[in-house]
Amino acid sequence: MLELLQLRANGVSVIVDLRDRGLPRILYWGAELGELDADVLTRLAEASDPPVVRGPVDVAVPMAVLPLQSAGWFGSPGLSGHRDGQDFSPAFVVTAADVEQTPAQPAGRLCVDAQDRDAHLTLRIELELTASGLLRLRATVTNVDPERPYTLDGLQLTLPVPPRAREIMHFSGRHLRERAPARQPFTLGTHVREGRRGRTGLDATGLVLAGTPGFAFESGEAWGVHVAWSGNHRTLAERTPDGFALLGGGELLLPGEGVLRPGDSYTSPWVFGAWGHGLNDLSARFHDYLRARPQHPSAVRPVVLNTWEAVYFDQDLEALTELAELGAKVGAQRFVLDDGWFRRRRDDRAGLGDWYVDEQAWPEGLHPLVDHVRALGMEFGLWVEPEMISLDSDLARAHPDWILSSGHRLPPEARHQQVLDLTNPAAFEHVLERLDALITEYGLDYLKWDHNRDLVDPGRVADRRPGVRGQTLSVYGLIDTLKARHAGLEVEACASGGGRVDLGIVERTDRVWASDCIDALERQQIQRWTGLLLPPELIGSHVGAPSSHTTRRTHDLAFRAGTALFGAFGIEWDLRRASDADRAALAAWIDLHQRHQPLLHSGRVVHVDHPDPATQVHGVVARDGSEALFAIVAVATSELTRTGMVRMPGLDPHAAYRVQPVDLTADTTGFPGRAGPSWWRHGTTLPGRLLAEHGVQVPPLFPERLVLVHVVREQEQVP
Numbered sequence: 001m002l003e004l005l006q007l008r009a010n011g012v013s014v015i016v017d018l019r020d021r022g023l024p025r026i027l028y029w030g031a032e033l034g035e036l037d038a039d040v041l042t043r044l045a046e047a048s049d050p051p052v053v054r055g056p057v058d059v060a061v062p063m064a065v066l067p068l069q070s071a072g073w074f075g076s077p078g079l080s081g082h083r084d085g086q087d088f089s090p091a092f093v094v095t096a097a098d099v100e101q102t103p104a105q106p107a108g109r110l111c112v113d114a115q116d117r118d119a120h121l122t123l124r125i126e127l128e129l130t131a132s133g134l135l136r137l138r139a140t141v142t143n144v145d146p147e148r149p150y151t152l153d154g155l156q157l158t159l160p161v162p163p164r165a166r167e168i169m170h171f172s173g174r175h176l177r178e179r180a181p182a183r184q185p186f187t188l189g190t191h192v193r194e195g196r197r198g199r200t201g202l203d204a205t206g207l208v209l210a211g212t213p214g215f216a217f218e219s220g221e222a223w224g225v226h227v228a229w230s231g232n233h234r235t236l237a238e239r240t241p242d243g244f245a246l247l248g249g250g251e252l253l254l255p256g257e258g259v260l261r262p263g264d265s266y267t268s269p270w271v272f273g274a275w276g277h278g279l280n281d282l283s284a285r286f287h288d289y290l291r292a293r294p295q296h297p298s299a300v301r302p303v304v305l306n307t308w309e310a311v312y313f314d315q316d317l318e319a320l321t322e323l324a325e326l327g328a329k330v331g332a333q334r335f336v337l338d339d340g341w342f343r344r345r346r347d348d349r350a351g352l353g354d355w356y357v358d359e360q361a362w363p364e365g366l367h368p369l370v371d372h373v374r375a376l377g378m379e380f381g382l383w384v385e386p387e388m389i390s391l392d393s394d395l396a397r398a399h400p401d402w403i404l405s406s407g408h409r410l411p412p413e414a415r416h417q418q419v420l421d422l423t424n425p426a427a428f429e430h431v432l433e434r435l436d437a438l439i440t441e442y443g444l445d446y447l448k449w450d451h452n453r454d455l456v457d458p459g460r461v462a463d464r465r466p467g468v469r470g471q472t473l474s475v476y477g478l479i480d481t482l483k484a485r486h487a488g489l490e491v492e493a494c495a496s497g498g499g500r501v502d503l504g505i506v507e508r509t510d511r512v513w514a515s516d517c518i519d520a521l522e523r524q525q526i527q528r529w530t531g532l533l534l535p536p537e538l539i540g541s542h543v544g545a546p547s548s549h550t551t552r553r554t555h556d557l558a559f560r561a562g563t564a565l566f567g568a569f570g571i572e573w574d575l576r577r578a579s580d581a582d583r584a585a586l587a588a589w590i591d592l593h594q595r596h597q598p599l600l601h602s603g604r605v606v607h608v609d610h611p612d613p614a615t616q617v618h619g620v621v622a623r624d625g626s627e628a629l630f631a632i633v634a635v636a637t638s639e640l641t642r643t644g645m646v647r648m649p650g651l652d653p654h655a656a657y658r659v660q661p662v663d664l665t666a667d668t669t670g671f672p673g674r675a676g677p678s679w680w681r682h683g684t685t686l687p688g689r690l691l692a693e694h695g696v697q698v699p700p701l702f703p704e705r706l707v708l709v710h711v712v713r714e715q716e717q718v719p
Contacts (some may be wrong), residue, residue, distance in 0.1 A: 002097040004041040008032065009107035010285070012133035012275055014109060017045055021094040022110050023064035024070075024125060026160050029135060030221070030275050052463070056242070063244045065125060065157050066139055068092070075240045076190060076248070079141065080153040081258065087119040087150065087561030107131065120145035132288035135159065135273040136228075143260035152258030152266050156234060158248035159273045161210045165245060169215075169222075171205040171529060176517035176550050178202055178498035179529040186200055186210055186245065190238040194252055198419075198455025198468045198504045199495050200230055208235045208532045209279075211245055217279045217607040224282055225249055226533065228503035229269035231472035247273065254458075254466035269504060279532060280606055280650075287535040287605065290506065297490070297510045300597060301537050302379060303334035303590055304570035306448070308520075309549045311574070313340035313347055316360040319576070321701065326575040328376040330583055331590035335373045336381035336448055340367065343394070349416040352388045355434035360538050362640060370442050376462045381446025382438065383489075386431045387475060388452065389420040395430075402427040404467055406459035414453035422474035423467050432478060439486050449479070449509070451495035470502075479508045492540060501530060506538065511568050513540045518572055519548035520555050520563040521704050524616065524635055527567060528607065536620070537601035543586065555704055557582060558665050561589035561618025562631060562706045566600060566620070569593045571612045588664060596629055603628070606650045614638035619645055619709075625652035625688070628711040629662075634701035648694035648711060651688035655713045659686050659696060662708035685714060 001021070007014040013430030015028040015036075029050045036044070050060045054616035057072040062582065064071070066078035070091035082088040101108040107129040114123045122144055127137040137157050143150040168186045170193055171179045186192070195204035209215075209223035225247040227233045235249035250268050258266060276282030290296055311319060324335050331674050343358045345351035351358075356366050366382075373380045389396050389403060396403065396418075404419040407409055414586035420430050434616050438444060460467040483489055490510040497516035506512065514530045517523065523541065530539055541564040547554045549572075564570070569590065575583060577657070593600070600620050606628075608617035614637060651657060660683035676699035691711070696708055 001094070002099070004038070004045055005099065005110060006033075006036055007110070007129040008035070009108045009129045009131055009263055010133035010288070012129065012135070014129050014135055015041065015047075016127065017092060018097050018112065018481065019045065022062060023066050023068070023094065023114060023123075024097075024110065024588050025062045025064045028657060029223070029273065031277070032163070038140055039581075045097075046440055050242070061159055061178075061242065063246065064512045065127065065137055065159065066123070066155075067158060074242075075238055075246070076156070076158075076236060077154075078158060079155050081151055082650055083145070083148055083150050087121070090116040090119045090121055092116050092121075092123050110166055115719070120148075121150065128158060130289050131292060132285045133275070134285050134289050136270050137273075138268045138270045140267040141260070142263050142265040143361070145699075146262050149262070149353055152253065152260055154234075154250065154253055154258070154270050155266065156236070156248050156250035156257070156267065157271045158246045160226060161245045161247055163243065163245060164212050164221070165210040165223060167211055167213050167215065167390060169209040169211070171207070173202050173498075175202050175496050175499075176515060177522060178501075178515050178526050179206060180525070186237060186239055188239050188241060192234065192236045195233045196252065197499075198231060198458050198692045199451060200233070200473065200500045200505070201454075202496060202499045204233070205235060206501060206530070208237050208247055208249070210237055210245065215278065216609045218609045219278050221275055222279055222282050222686050223247060223452075226272045226274075226503060227251070228272060228287075228507070229472070230397075230475070230500055230504040231468045231504055233269075233439075243268070254468055256465050257469045271427075272503065278512060280521035284604055288536060290538070291602070297537060300594075301568045301601060302542070303593070304334045304336055304381075304542070304568070305332035305378075306336045306542065306570060306572050308338035308383075308572070309544060309572045311340075313345065314716060315340045315358065317362070317368055320369055322576055323574070324369070324373050324378065325581065326377055327571060330571070330575065330587040332378060332571060333577065334379040334381055334446060336383065336446060337366070337369070338383040338448065339450075341382065342393070350390050350392035352385055352390040353393040353415050353420060355384065355386070355431070355438065366442055374681045379445035380442065381448060382442070382444055383448045383450060384435065385450040385452060386435060386478065387420055387422060387471070388417045389552055390417050398501070399427070401461045403461070404455065404458050404471065405461060406457050406460050409457075409466040411457035414456065417453055419453065419455055419458065419471070421460055421467060421471070422478065423470035424462060428474055428478065432481060435482055437567045439482065439489060444489065445489045446492070448492045448494055448513070451500055454498075475509060476504070476508060481563065483508065496587050498530065500527065503533070503536070506534065511538055511540050517550045518542050518544040519551040520552050520560045521553060521635060522551065523563050524633055527563070528616070528618070531605060535601070536605065539567040540570060541565075542570035542572040543589070544546045544572045545577070557585050557589070559704055559706055561586065562665060565589070565593050565596075565708075566618070566631065592662070592664060599627060602717060604650060608649060610644075610646065612638055612640055612644060614640075614703070615643055619648065619650075621650035625655065626713050627700070630711065631705040631706050632701070632709070633700050637703045642700055643698050645695040646698050647692060648709070649692040651691055651711065652713065655688050655694065656685055657688055657691060658712045658714050659683055659691070660710050660712075662710055665707045675718055686712075
């Protein structure tokens with residue numbers, strides 16, 4: 001039987017120990033070690049065996065990817081469960097271990113089967129190193145007892161990190177301020193982040209990271225873990241007195257959600273691990289993985305005009321056709337009609353669940369608007385919130401039993417709405433039929449799929465059992481079914497903005513709405529950290545009105561559009577109220593985005609560790625090093641009078657590059673009366689190595705301003 005295995009891909013090595021028929025444990029996960037022969041692997045494994053010490057148990061305790069108390073593990077258990085109080089501590093023995101290799105996964109996928117005959121449980125662990133260097137794993141536990149159910153309380157998978165990882169980083173947030181980073185020492189004990197809101201959560205982290213002290217985008221080593229699941233979840237960083245340090249996570253099961261009847265199985269979500277020399281390297285592994293998927297959006301991303309902040313609930317054909325005309329003139333390619341189009345939806349208190357076009361607002365249906373939009377050369381999309389129901393709706397009056405609740409009471413309302421129980425087959429089929437009919441009748445190209453409340457007291461009326469897991473799987477099934485029926489349909493994941501951003505929902509959607517806040521200053525941070533997981537083409541980023549809808553902060557167009565440029569570009573602005581000059585300038589920004597979109601949506605994202613915290617520098621570098629686009633952003637008032645030298649890493653060190661400010665931002669910033677650097681007006685040519693290590697001076701920036709710099713390779717070799 002297989003005892004030691006090395007997996008290698010894209011600068012990452014993983015060594016897996018399967019000796020003594022124990023569950024797999026990771027001996028090494030990090031930088032590439034080169035190909036190691038069997039003899040070296042054996043000696044490495046022997047050198048890695050922990051000593052037996054006086055105190056805990058009289059054997060060496062391994063840390064498996066599914067650590068068990070039966071092996072002497074006193075940290076967080078990988079599997080928790082029981083059978084009427086018995087079989088609470090399973091001890092699995094490996095029965096088979098095989099490596100599957102395919103062209104898509106040349107590094108291979110390890111499949112390990114194990115069983116506990118006494119507890120009547122079997123286990124399968126899948127561990128895979130993707131071509132991009134991500135390590136992902138999941139487990140399936142099956143109840144093979146012919147008569148008795150087994151209650152699974154939790155299953156979480158773990159990955160080790162080395163002792164030098166002494167600092168952890170995680171993220172929190174709220175509505176309009178998603179994914180705010182926090183750091184702390186990685187001390188003894190367990191740091192746990194739990195999401196109990198029935199969706200990924202505005203306050204939940206995309207990643208938990210551990211790294212060498214002070215790890216940053218360009219420096220240090222970092223390890224990270226992500227749970228690819230859109231329901232309740234648990235992520236942790238743990239350091240034990242035995243000297244182990246780990247990252248782990250899995251689904252957070254509510255009481256009763258993990259009951260396995262005889263023959264039933266539970267499969268965990270994929271848990272992704274990423275390692276990198278700095279966060280840029282770690283992030284690139286997620287980006288490369290997502291871009292390699294067959295369903296990843298590969299066509300040019302259309303510029304979206306979304307109507308919400310332009311008209312809100314005011315559904316007026318004349319106003320919307322004018323908005324569409326102005327949008328087409330500036331370069332919009334997809335028109336999305338937001339909330340308010342369906343029956344009795346004049347505010348957020350009624351109508352959810354009644355997915356019929358409102359006959360009073362639209363006596364001829366949406367056809368006049370859809371036809372007009374299509375005649376302008378744009379695609380048409382629609383806002384929906386299929387998982388929700390208003391108590392003031394025909395559906396709620398007809399089927400109060402379709403509301404997700406414990407069966408004794410209705411949960412507290414949020415945004416005047418409740419949750420539709422999609423685990424109920426009749427409710428699922430109703431929503432599927434309604435959405436399918438709308439897509440078919442209007443030939444919809446796009447659904448903005450919203451989810452505006454947490455799942456409070458989320459029970460199923462039919463059996464009074466908790467329903468988060470079933471609801472999550474039903475949502476996945478609903479989206480999958482619609483996309484299978486309608487080739488080319490795209491779906492945007494929106495959940496009070498960025499409340500459902502994870503690799504589970506991204507497997508079946510084409511875009512996420514990172515936040516309801518499109519204030520450019522807030523978006524600089526939100527997009528910076530959302531982009532740790534997702535590449536720019538998956539992150540919706542729109543140009544709003546000069547005064548932000550959510551913060552009332554005012555920004556010039558260059559700052560708003562320059563921020564939206566590094567994402568899936570869109571417009572969230574009542575263009576009827578914009579001046580001719582503003583619309584012309586917006587058209588120029590859209591043209592700039594379209595010209596640079598092949599770079600922005602395929603290149604390597606780079607964040608620069610600039611010494612002044614008031615200035616952020618980020619960019620995208622072409623995969624072949626042929627060009628790059630960098631943004632220098634003043635996010636606050638600096639204590640310095642100059643921005644200082646701005647480095648541009650990621651370029652070919654042996655090539656010469658033409659460095660030129662982008663015209664749209666070249667003259668929009670800088671303090672009056674002060675000369676910019678001498679090269680700024682006419683550009684300069686410098687070696688890639690010099691740009692990465694030394695950089696260039698840029699004009700001093702007012703706070704909440706930015707400049708863009710385009711870098712193009714001129715010659716391959718620098719003498």
